[in-house]
Amino acid sequence: MMKVLPLALVGLIAATGSAFAQTADLSLPEAPQTQSWSFDGPFGMYDRAALQRGFQVYKEVCSSCHSLNRVSFHDLSYDNGGTGMFDDAQVKAIAAAYKVPAGPNDKGETTDANGTPLTRTGIPADHFPPPFPNEQAARANNGGALPPDQSLLVKARDGGADYIYSIIVGDGAKPPAGFKVTDGKYYDPYFAGRNISMPPPLRDNSVTYSDGTKATVAQEAHDVTTFLQWAAEPKLEQRHRLGFGVMAFMILLSVLLFLSYRSVWKDAH
Amino acid sequence: MSGPSTYVPKSAFAKWFDSRLPLMRFAHDTMITFPTPRNLNFWYAFGAILTFMLGIQILTGIVLAMHFVASADGAFDSVEGIMRNINYGWLLRYMHSNGASFFFIAVYIHMFRGLYYGSYKAPREILWILGVILYLLMVATAFFGYVLPWGQMSFWGATVITNFFSALDQIIPHMGTAISTWLWGGFAVGDATLNRFFSLHYLLPFVIAGVVGLHIWALHVPGNNNPLGIDVKGPQDMLPFHPYYTAKDAFYVALFALVYLAFVFYAPNFFGNPDNYTPANPVVTPPDIVPEWYLLPYYAMLRSVPQKLIGVLVMAGSLLTLLFIPWLDTSKVRSSRFRPMMKQFFWIFVVDCLILGYCGSQSADAVTPGLHMLPLVWVARVGTLFYFGFFWVVMPLLGLIETPKALPATIAQPVLSPAE
Numbered sequence: 001m002m003k004v005l006p007l008a009l010v011g012l013i014a015a016t017g018s019a020f021a022q023t024a025d026l027s028l029p030e031a032p033q034t035q036s037w038s039f040d041g042p043f044g045m046y047d048r049a050a051l052q053r054g055f056q057v058y059k060e061v062c063s064s065c066h067s068l069n070r071v072s073f074h075d076l077s078y079d080n081g082g083t084g085m086f087d088d089a090q091v092k093a094i095a096a097a098y099k100v101p102a103g104p105n106d107k108g109e110t111t112d113a114n115g116t117p118l119t120r121t122g123i124p125a126d127h128f129p130p131p132f133p134n135e136q137a138a139r140a141n142n143g144g145a146l147p148p149d150q151s152l153l154v155k156a157r158d159g160g161a162d163y164i165y166s167i168i169v170g171d172g173a174k175p176p177a178g179f180k181v182t183d184g185k186y187y188d189p190y191f192a193g194r195n196i197s198m199p200p201p202l203r204d205n206s207v208t209y210s211d212g213t214k215a216t217v218a219q220e221a222h223d224v225t226t227f228l229q230w231a232a233e234p235k236l237e238q239r240h241r242l243g244f245g246v247m248a249f250m251i252l253l254s255v256l257l258f259l260s261y262r263s264v265w266k267d268a269h
Numbered sequence: 270m271s272g273p274s275t276y277v278p279k280s281a282f283a284k285w286f287d288s289r290l291p292l293m294r295f296a297h298d299t300m301i302t303f304p305t306p307r308n309l310n311f312w313y314a315f316g317a318i319l320t321f322m323l324g325i326q327i328l329t330g331i332v333l334a335m336h337f338v339a340s341a342d343g344a345f346d347s348v349e350g351i352m353r354n355i356n357y358g359w360l361l362r363y364m365h366s367n368g369a370s371f372f373f374i375a376v377y378i379h380m381f382r383g384l385y386y387g388s389y390k391a392p393r394e395i396l397w398i399l400g401v402i403l404y405l406l407m408v409a410t411a412f413f414g415y416v417l418p419w420g421q422m423s424f425w426g427a428t429v430i431t432n433f434f435s436a437l438d439q440i441i442p443h444m445g446t447a448i449s450t451w452l453w454g455g456f457a458v459g460d461a462t463l464n465r466f467f468s469l470h471y472l473l474p475f476v477i478a479g480v481v482g483l484h485i486w487a488l489h490v491p492g493n494n495n496p497l498g499i500d501v502k503g504p505q506d507m508l509p510f511h512p513y514y515t516a517k518d519a520f521y522v523a524l525f526a527l528v529y530l531a532f533v534f535y536a537p538n539f540f541g542n543p544d545n546y547t548p549a550n551p552v553v554t555p556p557d558i559v560p561e562w563y564l565l566p567y568y569a570m571l572r573s574v575p576q577k578l579i580g581v582l583v584m585a586g587s588l589l590t591l592l593f594i595p596w597l598d599t600s601k602v603r604s605s606r607f608r609p610m611m612k613q614f615f616w617i618f619v620v621d622c623l624i625l626g627y628c629g630s631q632s633a634d635a636v637t638p639g640l641h642m643l644p645l646v647w648v649a650r651v652g653t654l655f656y657f658g659f660f661w662v663v664m665p666l667l668g669l670i671e672t673p674k675a676l677p678a679t680i681a682q683p684v685l686s687p688a689e
Contacts, residue, residue: 151349160543239359243534246534247530247531250530254523257523260516264513
């Protein structure tokens with residue numbers, strides 16, 4: 001939002017005065033890498049294959065620490081007008097591979113004899129179960145840091161998909177001379193303060209893609225970011241498609257209204 | 270000005286109805302035959318555009334309210350539910366959130382147009398004051414609305430704004446705190462605050478609609494000002510509102526809607542703050558708390574004063590100043606077209622507002638781009654001084670020292686032939 005005024009004015013003022021070269025300030029993050037995304041632009045759509053690969057990366061890597069609370073399994077389906085990347089049968093199989101917390105059983109028990117919380121097999125209507133039962137457990141397992149929920153992460157960060165991608169590929173980079181990485185943290189030039197609690201999440205071949213795509217870090221990061229963009233904005237394709245029709249209609253309407261405006265005013269001058 | 274009614278009921282029923290409630294006569298006289306200066310330009314279309322935007326906001330808002338849960342636990346989730354699970358919920362919500370921004374774009378153009386053409390001068394002072402009241406109501410409604418999604422910026426924005434009242438502690442100890450507590454319904458922004466803000470956010474648009482009625486009433490008594498700023502001299506200067514201005518306004522409303530909808534469909538989060546996609550968390554303060562773009566100039570003025578109470582008073586003063594404009598401008602000439610000095614100061618004032626907006630968008634310790642020795646707060650200070658100087662010094666003074674250009678005799682006899 002605050003990009004409007006700043007851009008215009010920064011341009012104006014910078015053009016008049018900025019002769020001073022800025023030295024790299026290591027307390028500030030670098031600008032994110034600009035990537036080309038399938039969902040960019042007014043006709044942008046999600047690359048289905050990238051979404052499937054990205055889901056695999058989320059499931060096999062990210063989900064061990066990051067929750068995806070706002071997404072349910074049936075969101076993954078493209079059947080019946082869905083916005084996802086799998087068919088209903090695949091979604092059913094994916095859901096069945098998860099154990100989700102079960103409510104009290106017929107006897108009112110929420111745990112079994114050993115005190116372990118009851119679970120049941122997931123169904124498509126379930127949401128992705130979180131990796132930790134609560135914030136305290138999440139922090140205790142991650143050196144005090146809280147891995148953020150990933151459902152809205154792309155929209156909740158300045159820079160969006162480019163930023164998320166950059167954070168992933170930048171994590172664990174070699175710090176420049178003179179930069180002291182805090183104990184227990186990792187250097188990431190794109191992160192505020194450049195000290196990040198997340199260990200470098202991806203390596204080459206962290207996952208094995210079934211479609212034969214070579215699983216480089218860049219490829220995995222690109223795929224999982226596409227998936228996270230989808231998780232944050234599942235209605236993007238519907239929006240772009242409807243937008244095209246609405247824009248075409250509005251342009252036609254404006255032209256017709258302009259012609260009637262001209263014709264009404266013809267005799268008034 | 271509107272003269273005797275020319276409405277002729279066409280059917281027996283219309284005649285019967287008209288003699289009991291002259292509703293059709295009123296609509297006919299105000300929206301069809303209403304005599305309007307023939308030279309209104311593009312900038313006069315924003316009244317219709319604003320009415321259109323108010324309608325959009327009320328309609329989308331009523332449907333959104335059907336799905337919204339006004340509670341600190343449920344608000345964020347219900348908004349995400351609207352985005353993900355309600356049919357076309359994403360469209361309603363993006364229309365509503367972008368609608369607020371485009372409502373303000375339109376109102377700012379409408380206000381600057383009024384300033385430029387001197388539309389606040391006699392006999393249109395009440396019309397202007399009602400407009401300022403409408404603007405203040407819009408600001409309040411937008412503020413309440415921004416709190417409702419209960420994201421980080423919602424929560425912290427509400428905290429910052431309601432904390433302004435605690436500055437009153439400096440006048441009477443505890444008075445400000447007591448007012449804040451009363452506004453919050455607790456000792457901090459919380460569930461009670463969200464609920465009352467939702468209630469007020471639903472109420473105020475209908476108050477706005479009522480004041481819009483008064484605003485149009487006050488417009489129809491003296492009639493429209495016009496780009497020449499001279500009074501209409503007779504029927505040759507006028508056109509009936511319909512079909513001339515209905516056709517013109519319809520085209521510009523469609524054009525405005527085209528741009529607005531382009532943002533709804535292709536850049537729906539352009540005006541938003543990413544932090545508001547993180548649920549409100551009372552124990553984590555965002556690094557920079559910024560209001561929505563349309564309030565940034567006032568935010569810059571507030572922060573340009575190091576003393577809190579005076580800062581709040583400066584901000585309130587910057588808004589209240591608008592009420593006095595009809596009497597601060599001493600010039601007999603309305604339109605800046607014929608006021609060479611006013612024209613220049615007007616554009617400097619526009620740039621000043623943009624610069625203040627930029628200052629408000631930056632963090633409090635930012636430096637001026639290109640001039641790293643100069644803290645940005647000093648730019649905001651100069652900008653604030655000019656804002657007040659424009660209204661309280663330049664406006665009264667210009668009327669005394671400026672030599673206006675010759676005014677045309679009538680609207681129909683255009684600018685080319687100078688006044689006799």
